[in-house]
Amino acid sequence: MPSPFKTLLLTLPVLVLLPACNLFDTSDAEGTRGRGARAFDPYASSASGAISLSLLSFKGCAILPNGEPVTKGGLTLPDYPNECLNLNLGFPIAAPALPPTARMKVTPGQAYFLREFSAVDMLQNVHTDYNDRRTPAAWARLQSNFKDLDWSGLSVGQDDWKVQDPGTLQRETFYENAAWMTSTTDTLLLEVLDSDGNVRTSETYKRTDFLSESSSTGRTRVSFTVTGLAPPRFPDDPIPVLSGERDAIVYASTVKVSFANSTNPFKSFTMPQLQGEGLIRVTWSLMPKKPFLFPVSFVPASERPATCFEVGADGLATDVPVPCGFGLSQKVVMTPPRNGQYLEPGEALDFVVSLQDGDGHSLHARESLPSFKEYMEGDSNGLAHFNSFMLVNWRDGSASESGYKVVGPLQDLVVVNGSHTPPYFAFPQAVEPEYFVPPSSTYLPGGSLHRPNTRITVPLPSDAKPGTYALLVKGHRDFMGERLNRMDPFFFQVGQAERTTYPGKIGNCQVCHNGPNSLNNVHHGGSVDNVEACKVCHYDEGVGHVSDFMHRIHVNSRKYQQNKGDCTLCHLTRESALRPSLIACAGCHPGTHGNEYKHLEFQDLSAVPNIYGNCANACHVTSPPREHVLPKR
Known part of the structure; x- marks a missing residue:
């Protein structure tokens, strides 16, 4: 009996929008002015010329x-902690610091480039005065790991208030x-040292070499957060109201x-041809006396299991x-519809996911994905x-939303x-994707052993409207x-059988996002051709409403000079x-109307008008904003 998995990969061409102006033509192919990832594609594995390096410090x-902390192993590093907090041991992190065991592995002889440097210092449930904004700021300036800035x-x-979990709000100042x-x-001066402390190679990166390098994107942030709240009784309510979904409020x-x-x-x-242990040291010119240390283990490609x-x-x-090789490529094999043309x-919809490296090797067995336990243990x-x-x-x-x-x-x-x-039809109907391992799983070490099935079935409603549908697959590696x-x-x-397209209401992202800055290489890694798909997840404050953060990021970015x-x-x-x-509007005009309509932010989403409501119908119906240039059609 033939296997039901032996079906063809769906190879519909990418749907495109064709604005009238040739300058904004989004129909161009990869490698041309509009896309430009083909000249250097970080997803192209060993064929890309260099591998993107991510360095994280907590x-x-x-x-x-x-989230697992990295051991310094046998290296003599007086400035590297002997014990580290494990991010996976609760929120707040209640467990004491312990000697770490995880190892960060790199490949000697491989060309790398620094794609990300991120470092965090945090105190949880230390500053617990809901109304005190001075003390957290004083700690950041005078006591944190970044006090020398x-x-x-x-x-x-x-x-900012946002939904953390159903029934629970988070306030962040x-x-x-x-x-x-x-x-x-x-x-940033990046140096690679051998186990004796000798610098074997180095490279200097400008801050402006990174697309996201200021606080405008929200990646860099200094804040005081209160989690586990119910809506306040009135704007600027000085008494925190505990959410019934949480046992206690968490301050950070x-x-x-x-x-x-x-x-x-x-x-x-080029990562030096070393074996055993070594160190990547990053010295930020604004903190020259306190470099960031990243112990590594050199594992030659020939020794990969x-x-x-x-x-x-x-x-x-x-x-x-x-x-395994580098890179990530996501494939889907769909079972053909019964009539051979459309469902x-x-x-x-019956499909099988196949997650592969950039060289076309499957990262998992044919019928199952790795378990959460295997992920946490590096397997x-x-x-x-x-x-x-x-x-x-x-x-x-953005690091762990595979689904x-x-x-x-x-x-x-x-x-x-x-x-x-x-x-419109959405599965799941909620904003979040359907995760391969759902959030309700046990995350502690020794937790979920379940291996998700690679074959997935999604029933369509009996009244499904005709047209082209999208299966959006998010992967992280x-x-x-x-x-x-x-x-x-x-x-x-x-x-x-006739194909349909996106509404065509927004676009032109490729005007700025091309080459290494292509949307394929930013955040979730979605193509500019499918930018209108962002809205199907980002429509409430829990994950960030697209009309809020898109304006906020671009208006505040010093790289967006239009x-x-x-x-x-x-x-x-x-x-x-x-x-x-x-x-x-608040993305560009924070504080508009002050607290006059603040209560709308905490109403149920079905209430009208609310924070998402159409102010044009309510008050601004007479004319569009005069200070804005709007499309004519």
């Missing part, structure tokens, strides 16, 4: 992207304008410095083991699962405002120092720019 200890000019900035935050001339004072997404990946270095698998003609793993309403060939403690302790949700989402039809995808129920994110769309037809009031660069239609709301 309270002075190097950590892996799964120039903190002159520090001020209290945005006071940001501190802004410190001199080090606005610096543009500082550098955080300094996070994060430079990410290299704009110059050609500035690479054969833990990956060859891929067969059907695109899926065979039983033939092979050593009928009520029929089920998943780099595949990452959802890790809530990296989200709440490291303040980074999928099915949405459609494409022409009906709109920004969701004021509702948890999108007006960290391997031999490389850390990658991918978001790949795979299209299929429902109810008709006229901030010219909406025509990104908005392709007049209608898409004429739905002002508090959450959309």
